[in-house]
Amino acid sequence: MSLGYIILFVLYTAIALFPFVLGFLEYEKPADPGPLYINLDRIVSDRKEALTFRELIEPAIEIGLLAKDVEDLSPETVLRQKPKFHPELGYFRLIYGDAEIPSNTVIEDLLIVIGNLRIGDRCKMLGGVYATGEVRVGSDCTINFIASDSNVFLGRNTSVERWVDAKGTIVITKDCRVRKATSEHQIEVVECCEMREACANMGLEVLDSSELVQRGSKG
Amino acid sequence: MLIEIAFITLFLAMTTYAIRHYKFTWNRLYGKQRRAYQELAGHYLPSVSIIVPMHNEEKVAPHILQRLVEMDYPKENGRYEVIALDDRSEDRTGEIIDEFASRYPFIKAVHRVENGGRGKPEAMNVALKFAHNDIIITFDADYLPSRDCVKRLVAPFYDPEVGAVMGRVVPANSPDSLTTRLLDLERAAGYQVDQQARYNLDLIILYGGTVGGFRRDVLKRLGGWDETKLAEDTDLSFRVFLAGWKVVYVNAAEAYEEAVPTWEQRSKQLRRWAIGHIQCLFDHLIPVIKSPFLTFWQKVDGILLLGVFLIPFLMFSGWILGLISYLFMPPKWSNFFIAIPATITYINLGNFAMLNQVAASTYIDGRKRAIWLLPSMLLLVIHSAWVCTLAFFEAILLHRRQKKLKKWYKTSRAGSGFYYYNNLKNNDKNNVNNWYKTQHNGNGLRYLNGGKGRRS
Numbered sequence: 001m002s003l004g005y006i007i008l009f010v011l012y013t014a015i016a017l018f019p020f021v022l023g024f025l026e027y028e029k030p031a032d033p034g035p036l037y038i039n040l041d042r043i044v045s046d047r048k049e050a051l052t053f054r055e056l057i058e059p060a061i062e063i064g065l066l067a068k069d070v071e072d073l074s075p076e077t078v079l080r081q082k083p084k085f086h087p088e089l090g091y092f093r094l095i096y097g098d099a100e101i102p103s104n105t106v107i108e109d110l111l112i113v114i115g116n117l118r119i120g121d122r123c124k125m126l127g128g129v130y131a132t133g134e135v136r137v138g139s140d141c142t143i144n145f146i147a148s149d150s151n152v153f154l155g156r157n158t159s160v161e162r163w164v165d166a167k168g169t170i171v172i173t174k175d176c177r178v179r180k181a182t183s184e185h186q187i188e189v190v191e192c193c194e195m196r197e198a199c200a201n202m203g204l205e206v207l208d209s210s211e212l213v214q215r216g217s218k219g
Numbered sequence: 220m221l222i223e224i225a226f227i228t229l230f231l232a233m234t235t236y237a238i239r240h241y242k243f244t245w246n247r248l249y250g251k252q253r254r255a256y257q258e259l260a261g262h263y264l265p266s267v268s269i270i271v272p273m274h275n276e277e278k279v280a281p282h283i284l285q286r287l288v289e290m291d292y293p294k295e296n297g298r299y300e301v302i303a304l305d306d307r308s309e310d311r312t313g314e315i316i317d318e319f320a321s322r323y324p325f326i327k328a329v330h331r332v333e334n335g336g337r338g339k340p341e342a343m344n345v346a347l348k349f350a351h352n353d354i355i356i357t358f359d360a361d362y363l364p365s366r367d368c369v370k371r372l373v374a375p376f377y378d379p380e381v382g383a384v385m386g387r388v389v390p391a392n393s394p395d396s397l398t399t400r401l402l403d404l405e406r407a408a409g410y411q412v413d414q415q416a417r418y419n420l421d422l423i424i425l426y427g428g429t430v431g432g433f434r435r436d437v438l439k440r441l442g443g444w445d446e447t448k449l450a451e452d453t454d455l456s457f458r459v460f461l462a463g464w465k466v467v468y469v470n471a472a473e474a475y476e477e478a479v480p481t482w483e484q485r486s487k488q489l490r491r492w493a494i495g496h497i498q499c500l501f502d503h504l505i506p507v508i509k510s511p512f513l514t515f516w517q518k519v520d521g522i523l524l525l526g527v528f529l530i531p532f533l534m535f536s537g538w539i540l541g542l543i544s545y546l547f548m549p550p551k552w553s554n555f556f557i558a559i560p561a562t563i564t565y566i567n568l569g570n571f572a573m574l575n576q577v578a579a580s581t582y583i584d585g586r587k588r589a590i591w592l593l594p595s596m597l598l599l600v601i602h603s604a605w606v607c608t609l610a611f612f613e614a615i616l617l618h619r620r621q622k623k624l625k626k627w628y629k630t631s632r633a634g635s636g637f638y639y640y641n642n643l644k645n646n647d648k649n650n651v652n653n654w655y656k657t658q659h660n661g662n663g664l665r666y667l668n669g670g671k672g673r674r675s
């Protein structure tokens with residue numbers, strides 16, 4: 001047998017065995033040694049919709065942090081451009097920095113803001129809203145859902161079709177309709193608003209309109 | 220000529236299954252995912268009976284019962300009951316059940332002592348007589364469900380059209396041996412990709428006999444588990460679909476199981492599944508084709524699913540035919556030109572399509588290097604081809620003789636799943652979580668921008 005055949009044989013054997021060598025290495029010195037992690041102590045939380053959403057949104061926030069230097073993520077540009085797509089989140093728009101949505105705006109996609117968000121009057125946010133900062137919603141708005149890492153303020157006669165979740169305080173003013181409100185801090189509601197479910201670590205406080213106006217004037 | 224026809228048939232069958240595997244992988248990676256009514260979890264809380272059949276399970280019985288005691292579900296007013304059935308165990312299983320029943324009023328100890336058939340389906344039917352609640356959930360004795368598992372499993376029953384649900388199974392003892400590590404990957408592909416994609420695409424969801432449940436009315440109407448079947452779970456899934464009910468897969472309802480640690484045990488388990496599945500093929504093929512409740516694609520998927528244990532046999536036949544034609548058929552240039560593209564297609568589609576699902580599942584679960592074991596999955600493929608080929612002939616013989624296999628085809632448990640779980644817990648507490656924890660690789664930008672995503 002010539003040397004050429006021997007070299008070829010060794011080469012073919014090495015190529016054929018290479019994938020199994022990797023498998024052997026992983027078996028002998030595993031980098032994933034244990035079973036797949038399941039949190040067996042996990043329970044269904046009252047904030048489960050919001051918590052699930054927050055898990056899903058994590059990659060989008062990564063986008064914001066990575067893309068801010070190479071892409072124009074100002075409100076004007078983002079609202080004009082086509083939305084991005086993610087299989088779990090659907091179509092979404094991502095703004096980096098504080099944003100102000102003009103009155104009478106209709107946005108059909110999920111709006112993600114890395115910063116504070118102020119929404120004008122009579123806006124429709126049909127895909128929902130998430131902000132890392134404070135969310136202030138004007139009056140007569142319709143919003144699918146709101147998640148904020150800070151406080152949320154809902155203006156008069158605003159309707160939230162699914163849920164509002166905040167790490168800070170949620171203030172719900174007169175004539176608002178909210179299906180569910182959950183907060184890590186506190187929920188403050190004014191009389192005449194409609195809410196089916198509420199859950200807050202520091203409890204629920206019912207205020208009258210004058211008290212709220214007084215607080216608002218104090219800033 | 221016969222060999223050519225056989226080759227073409229094999230090629231078409233393998234390609235059909237391969238396309239199906241690719242479709243599922245693609246859907247799971249890039250398609251819109253369904254969440255299985257999980258927004259209702261914790262809000263819709265019907266009365267539930269949990270059935271745990273046991274036969275010589277002293278090593279694992281305390282763990283599953285303790286998990287069910289700790290289950291996050293309202294237990295007052297009989298809304299939650301556990302039917303722990305001891306089917307003539309010869310070890311301490313009965314004592315363990317009695318001890319738990321004396322401590323917790325919602326645990327009912329049922330001891331089966333009468334003569335009669337042995338086997339899980341018969342034990343389940345006996346337990347069903349003692350279950351009074353609206354929803355019946357089943358767990359095998361070696362399972363460790365998460366605390367939210369029952370809440371998540373019952374949520375889909377809010378829809379009156381849903382007749383059955385199925386949750387996700389994850390092997391807890393994967394470090395035990397090479398077999399368990401490979402089975403871990405196989406299970407991940409089966410649930411994380413295959414079942415979820417089938418649910419996304421509104422196809423046939425299989426109830427796996429555990430971590431799943433039914434409406435009690437549906438079970439009663441269908442006559443419970445069929446005691447003549449070796450794969451009574453597959454049989455029941457098809458009967459539920461054929462009766463016009465929906466079946467839902469809940470990926471978030473997770474439980475650990477103990478996978479079989481040796482090839483010998485794997486052979487026994489696989490043989491039972493294969494014979495049972497082929498029994499179901501004989502019984503349900505025509506009803507699936509004729510069903511007025513199933514959509515066209517559900518029928519296609521149902522037929523492919525019923526025939527899934529024929530694939531290893533077909534593959535094995537392909538190898539034998541290939542060998543025969545190589546050794547005994549005179550080479551022709553025309554055959555050569557057909558053979559090359561056919562072989563390439565067969566290898567690319569047939570063999571690797573299933574491995575794609577495994578790869579996709581390790582990626583979705585965020586495992587770092589488990590994928591290196593992927594080539595070793597060929598061991599499972601070869602082993603399945605042999606065992607399923609034998610099972611195929613055995614199933615045909617049984618069918619011709621109308622013979623019934625009647626005993627507990629029991630998988631022995633080492634109880635090591637709980638050991639690994641405890642390690643996992645301690646590990647988690649000490650916050651040294653690199654060992655087991657699903658890792659986020661932080662490359663969301665790439666996936667999101669490209670319309671691709673990683674799910675959990």
